[in-house]
Amino acid sequence: MDPILLKYANLDVPRYTSYPTAAQFEDFEDAEIWHSWLTGLKKDASISAYVHIPFCEKLCWYCGCHTSVPNGYDRASAYVDTLLQEIDQTAPYIGADKGNVTHLHFGGGTPTYLNAPDIKRIVSKIDETMGLSAGGEVAIEIDPRTFSRAQGEALAEMGFNRASFGVQDFNLEVQKKINRVQPYELVEQCMFDLRDVGIQAVNFDLIYGLPAQTVESVIETAHQTARLNPSRIAVFGYAHVPWFKKQMKLIKEEDLPGTQERYEQALAVAETLKAEGYIAVGLDHFVRPEDSMAKAVRDGTLRRNFQGYTTDAADAMIGFGVSSISAFPDGYAQGARDTLSWSNAVKNGRSPVVRGLIINDEDRMRAEIIERLMCDFSVNPIEIAKRHGFDEGTLLCAFERLKELQSDGMIEMTGPTVSVPDNRRIFVRNIAQAFDAHYVQVPARHSKAV
Numbered sequence: 001m002d003p004i005l006l007k008y009a010n011l012d013v014p015r016y017t018s019y020p021t022a023a024q025f026e027d028f029e030d031a032e033i034w035h036s037w038l039t040g041l042k043k044d045a046s047i048s049a050y051v052h053i054p055f056c057e058k059l060c061w062y063c064g065c066h067t068s069v070p071n072g073y074d075r076a077s078a079y080v081d082t083l084l085q086e087i088d089q090t091a092p093y094i095g096a097d098k099g100n101v102t103h104l105h106f107g108g109g110t111p112t113y114l115n116a117p118d119i120k121r122i123v124s125k126i127d128e129t130m131g132l133s134a135g136g137e138v139a140i141e142i143d144p145r146t147f148s149r150a151q152g153e154a155l156a157e158m159g160f161n162r163a164s165f166g167v168q169d170f171n172l173e174v175q176k177k178i179n180r181v182q183p184y185e186l187v188e189q190c191m192f193d194l195r196d197v198g199i200q201a202v203n204f205d206l207i208y209g210l211p212a213q214t215v216e217s218v219i220e221t222a223h224q225t226a227r228l229n230p231s232r233i234a235v236f237g238y239a240h241v242p243w244f245k246k247q248m249k250l251i252k253e254e255d256l257p258g259t260q261e262r263y264e265q266a267l268a269v270a271e272t273l274k275a276e277g278y279i280a281v282g283l284d285h286f287v288r289p290e291d292s293m294a295k296a297v298r299d300g301t302l303r304r305n306f307q308g309y310t311t312d313a314a315d316a317m318i319g320f321g322v323s324s325i326s327a328f329p330d331g332y333a334q335g336a337r338d339t340l341s342w343s344n345a346v347k348n349g350r351s352p353v354v355r356g357l358i359i360n361d362e363d364r365m366r367a368e369i370i371e372r373l374m375c376d377f378s379v380n381p382i383e384i385a386k387r388h389g390f391d392e393g394t395l396l397c398a399f400e401r402l403k404e405l406q407s408d409g410m411i412e413m414t415g416p417t418v419s420v421p422d423n424r425r426i427f428v429r430n431i432a433q434a435f436d437a438h439y440v441q442v443p444a445r446h447s448k449a450v
């Protein structure tokens with residue numbers, strides 16, 4: 001690998017699903033700030049609601065999510081009871097009119113660990129207290145191994161219109177090494193069932209950099225994926241952080257591909273999916289040309305939030321459930337990250353929010369520059385700075401860093417406009433980092449660029 005590319009590939013850089021990133025969150029002494037953000041929402045503000053379900057049937061060894069395997073369904077039922085209470089306690093603070101929830105997303109964990117009646121209790125509670133907007137997106141993450149057609153029918157009846165499958169890789173040897181065996185035929189059947197019950201929009205997640213993966217095996221997985229024709233595919237690099245997620249210790253380091261091979265795998269998947277007719281979107285998404293995300297790219301309206309690339313342009317995101325994050329024009333708020341603290345707070349009638357960050361005008365300006373770079377691969381930072389009331393001097397340090405990126409061939413500059421060439425898209429996080437005023441190089445705080 002070119003030594004210059006290797007230098008950037010090995011750097012730990014944020015994923016920039018927000019700016020400032022969650023690494024900058026601080027303890028919140030009380031819930032007043034968060035409540036003021038909720039009440040401060042304008043009446044016509046659109047809302048995206050996120051519901052976190054932290055349960056799975058079985059742990060995948062590569063998993064970096066906030067989840068656990070409960071010792072019985074009672075724990076999940078009790079969690080849903082607390083979640084409903086949290087929604088009931090939060091909704092009265094929301095300043096926006098009822099009926100403004102344009103996106104509802106169930107993430108996890110495995111949200112379909114919950115039975116259909118419990119999922120319905122949550123959807124109904126959100127609708128009753130906050131109001132789902134007609135024609136909005138209602139999405140859920142699904143584990144194909146535990147999914148049934150009956151569940152699909154129930155989800156369609158509740159109004160779910162998008163589903164995401166964790167696929168990762170179709171190669172059996174890779175699947176065994178990550179403790180997630182799910183044959184191609186099983187995923188194929190799930191796809192058929194979902195579409196047959198009326199849920200047409202399906203996303204797949206794939207991962208490169210897993211144990212036993214090779215360039216050839218990821219190409220084969222990409223072809224198999226395209227045969228199933230999901231509307232969107234997200235391709236992430238595996239981040240091996242066994243000191244942070246102990247199940248990752250079960251993955252043998254000697255089975256992991258090195259940086260050079262990870263880079264080749266990432267490029268090989270991208271080329272294969274493009275040859276299969278997918279359009280590359282942002283850093284890690286591939287979508288069918290008719291998908292709404294492809295249109296968002298054409299229109300310059302693609303967004304990036306805590307779930308990654310999205311067409312969701314809601315004014316605020318409100319998260320429910322343990323560890324969930326909310327985003328407002330004035331800052332971010334996160335609920336307690338352990339279930340006991342979260343549920344004790346809710347049961348005692350208190351807000352479970354414990355961390356967050358108040359953002360200032362300069363953060364907002366830098367957030368827009370970083371988001372446009374991550375989404376469009378081209379940005380005029382001076383124009384954005386001026387629109388936010390700042391002069392060029394505010395970005396002096398960023399332009400100093402850009403000089404090195406330019407001389408390394410990572411970017412092109414036309415006047416003040418920064419563009420990322422197609423063959424450097426995978427490094428866009430390194431380029432965005434030039435505008436990050438909070439960034440501190442701390443080993444293992446963020447994932448490697450490649």
Ligand code: SF4
Nearest residue numbers: 056059060063065109
């Ligand atoms: S099913 Fe998903 S959330 Fe659960 S352990 Fe596996 S990867 Fe993690």
